[in-house]
Amino acid sequence: MAGRLIDGIWTREGDILASEDGHYRRQETDFRNWISIDPGAKFAPEVGRYHLYVCYACPWAHRTLIMRNLKGLEDAISVSPVAPIVNQDGWEFTDADSGFPDHLFGKRYLHEIYTLADPTYTGRVSVPVLWDKKLNTIVSNESAEIARMLNSAFVGVAGNDTDFAPEALLAEIDEVNDLVYSKINNGVYRCGFAGTQTAYEEAVTDLFSALDTVEARLQGSGYLVGGQLTEADWRLFTTLIRFDQVYVALFKCNIRRIADYPNLSALRQKLYEHGDVADTVKFDQIKTHYWASLRGVNPSGIVPAGPELVL
Ligand SMILES: N[C@@H](CCC(=O)N[C@@H](CS)C(=O)NCC(=O)O)C(=O)O
Structure with missing residues (x-):
């Protein structure tokens, strides 16, 4: 930028x-x-x-x-x-x-x-x-x-001491985080900012194969690691919540939408409704930022009206 x-x-x-x-x-x-x-x-x-x-x-x-x-x-x-x-x-x-x-x-x-x-x-x-x-x-x-x-680091200082990265699950959380980071969180940017057809195709294939992997991993407990809510789910969430609104169209991540994946949609919904997390999700700012700032991929800066938000 x-x-x-x-x-x-x-x-x-x-x-x-x-x-x-x-x-x-x-x-x-x-x-x-x-x-x-x-x-x-x-x-x-x-x-x-x-x-x-x-x-x-x-x-x-x-x-x-x-x-x-x-x-x-x-x-x-x-x-x-x-x-x-x-x-x-x-x-x-x-x-x-x-x-x-x-x-x-x-x-x-x-x-x-x-x-x-x-x-x-x-x-x-x-x-x-x-x-x-x-x-x-x-x-x-x-x-x-x-x-x-x-x-x-804020144990005893924080209002809530729930541990989202418990020692016993740490290795597995880190392993899932690596996949989610490289293929999904950063994967959408690799699609959107690719400068050649080959680089784009590599990124989009990686992205959707990783989404398929995490969709399968969610089957059963609905969480990525240890059958409980962990940091790994939250790190996936920040991409899931932006995906259908922005990445599908702006970054050409359009093989499927998150809405087309039952387990990913359920996770997105559950985490959006968790506590006060919805207060941290500001769709107007998300859309404005991506569509109006990233002129390399959207030269007009026009922010699209849709898609309709279904949450
Ligand atoms: N490694 C950083 C990356 C953060 C990042 O790339 N933030 C973007 C906004 S979504 C940014 O500020 N980019 C400005 C720039 O790189 O010039 C992190 O995860 O904290």
Whole structure:
């Protein structure tokens, strides 16, 4: 999207699409610290210390919003969502009246938050970002790791101590997460941002064969791992909820819809209705973000009226 920071200076670029060989590759993230209960840890789990910068449209940021919600961490960890449309200057805040202010610093762009943490930062400016108000720096901008920390590091601090990544199931959760990440969560982007017919066909075949695999895996208990609700289900959910509304048409993920898979539809419905999770799903922002921002795949920026939302 838009651009990136080079030695702390925002540099405009075109849309992120495929590499020269036609395949889309997601870049590794840079801030990889962990909040930990270990005595003497640099980042300790304290109420009111951390802040999440997110975009409601983003499936990666969505994981962290869901975990914050599931664990009852709303009062412990504050949030500033960026506006859903990305322009040439990257993710942007608005004034309070327009609904997307930076509650901590009143900045205009997310890249200014990255340079507060590291004035010479080089790299992509992505959401989510977990910010430490005490040390004034970024703890992490890797959603998988932020979600794990929110699940595991706030025991006794969180309003709800349900463990979505229990030790006994961890190996299997990680194994399912790997498949879901590479073929489904990131798989839809590999379809949408493919630059050649071959790269697209490879991605779309991988995507639908992985959807078939998880559909079969859900048969019986309705959950992916251990017959119980785990992080693996939540990580699949953020793609499922966007799929029929966006990915089918915009990213050409159109062999089948999630509505055509009974077990995946049931999981999508069940998780959407779980607790207050529906509050983290903002369909208007999801549609606006994808259709109006990703001009490389939708040059007009027109947001389609459909499909009808059946949930
Ligand atoms: N590895 C990151 C990826 C996050 C990511 O790609 N977020 C997108 C929004 S959906 C973003 O901010 N992209 C901006 C960019 O890469 O320039 C994570 O999972 O946290």
